[in-house]
Amino acid sequence: MMDVADLRREYTKGGLRRADLPAEPLTLFEKWLAQACEARLSDPTAMVVATVDSEGQPWQRTVLLKHYDAAGMLFYTNMGSRKAHQLDGNPRISLLFPWHMLDRQVHVTGRVEKLSTLEVMKYFHSRPKESQIAAWVSQQSSRISARGVLESKFLELKQKFAKGEVPLPSFWGGYRVVIDTVEFWQGGEHRLHDRFYYTRVGEGWQVERLAP
Structure with missing residues (x-):
C-alpha cells in the first residue's frame, strides 16, 4: 500500500482575521464562492452532502449547489434516491465546500425542507433538455445490470420527447x-489554521474562533 503518512504541504494562501468577518455568514460565503469562480476551480459549487440512515450510518455524496439566499441553500435530486429516503427519516444535513486550491473549506449544518412543485418545475425547465431526459432515465441509487440499460432508455426517451417539452x-x-451553523476554514502556516464558526441565534449570528 502507498505510504501516505508523510504527504503534507504548507498552507500559505493567507489568513482570515476576525476584523474581516461580516455579520452574516452568507456575505463571506458569497465572496469566497466568487473567488473560487475567479480562480477557475473545477465545479466551485460542488458540495459534499452528508446524511444519516435509520441505523446511524453516515453517507456522503457530491451534489451541486443551485441557489442560496437568506432562506437557505438549494439542491435538487431524485426523491427516490438513497439521500432522499434518509432525509425523510432524519432531516438533519451537513454540507462541505472543499476549495482545496485556495486552502479553504466551508462547512454548513442545518435541516432540509422540501421545495414546492413550482420551485422544482421552474428549475427543471431551466436545465438542458438532455439533463431533463436523464432525470427520467435513472431510478437513482437502484441497482442496474449494465450501463447499456441507461443508454437505451435515454435514446428511447430522447426520441419520445424530441418535438415537445419534457414533463x-x-x-x-x-x-x-435551512442553515443552523457555518464554519469557515482557511489554511495557515505551520498548521495554525484560521477557523470561524457562525451559529444562528434568533434573527442574528454568534461568531466564535475555533482552535485549528
Missing part, C-alpha cells in the same frame, strides 16, 4: 437547507 417527473424534486 417534470413526479419523483424529481429538491430541498432547501
